[in-house]
Amino acid sequence: QSALTQPASVSGSPGQSITISCTGTNSDVGGYTYVSWYQQHPGKAPKLMTYEVSNRPSGVSNRFSGSKSGNTASLTISGLQTEDEADYYCSSYTSSSTQVFGTGTMVTVL
Amino acid sequence: QLQLQESGSGLVKPSQTLSLICTVSGGSMSTGGYSWTWIRQPPGKGLEWIGYISQRGSTYYNPSLKSRVTISADRSKNQFSLNLRFVTAADTAVYYCSLQSTVTTLTLWGRGTLVTVSS
Numbered sequence: 001q002s003a004l005t006q007p008a009s010v011s012g013s014p015g016q017s018i019t020i021s022c023t024g025t026n027s028d029v030g031g032y033t034y035v036s037w038y039q040q041h042p043g044k045a046p047k048l049m050t051y052e053v054s055n056r057p058s059g060v061s062n063r064f065s066g067s068k069s070g071n072t073a074s075l076t077i078s079g080l081q082t083e084d085e086a087d088y089y090c091s092s093y094t095s096s097s098t099q100v101f102g103t104g105t106m107v108t109v110l
Numbered sequence: 111q112l113q114l115q116e117s118g119s120g121l122v123k124p125s126q127t128l129s130l131i132c133t134v135s136g137g138s139m140s141t142g143g144y145s146w147t148w149i150r151q152p153p154g155k156g157l158e159w160i161g162y163i164s165q166r167g168s169t170y171y172n173p174s175l176k177s178r179v180t181i182s183a184d185r186s187k188n189q190f191s192l193n194l195r196f197v198t199a200a201d202t203a204v205y206y207c208s209l210q211s212t213v214t215t216l217t218l219w220g221r222g223t224l225v226t227v228s229s
Binding site: 001003032034035036038040045046047048051052057089091092093096097098099100101102103104 | 156161
């Protein structure tokens with residue numbers, strides 16, 4: 001299975017909004033509502049930020065929002081803060097009953 | 111609340127078997143209907159899904175690793191394990207165990223353990 005495609009890096013200034021894309025196929029992102037996003041700070045384990053496209057776990061800021069259109073899912077971070085600087089990974093269910101991650105995006109707060 | 115902790119050998123020789131255990135504390139593996147997942151991350155690279163074992167004991171693996179990997183669970187010990195056979199340097203990574211609460215939703219993660227494949 002091929003990794004989902006994400007931009008290598010996205011940057012923004014504090015207070016701005018940024019969007020990270022995650023592109024797959026009809027056999028994964030486009031075929032299911034099972035897309036999740038994870039945040040990973042250096043040396044730490046990933047943390048779930050959104051699941052089933054647009055749901056947020058308890059405790060995750062409402063500045064993080066997920067969406068999907070066709071074969072592309074997106075994570076938007078509004079009101080960018082310095083602590084948002086991290087790597088972000090999308091993940092999707094696949095038609096083979098497996099799971100696949102995206103290539104990862106480094107978010108930089110300028 | 112539930113916590114996960116990986117344990118096992120940090121150094122494995124090429125062609126041998128990598129074996130890791132994930133211990134679940136703060137609750138029982140048998141409640142909640144959760145699945146139990148392994149993920150790895152080579153140094154400086156992205157996440158790779160290895161596979162999971164469902165509440166019913168069914169297993170699902172990454173096709174690229176399927177011929178070498180086995181995930182099993184010992185619910186009496188509140189543990190699940192990963193065995194990866196015939197390892198090479200390419201299997202050097204931080205290995206994470208995780209709780210999957212719904213389809214592909216990895217709600218809780220262990221801290222990860224670095225496994226190095228080297229002679």
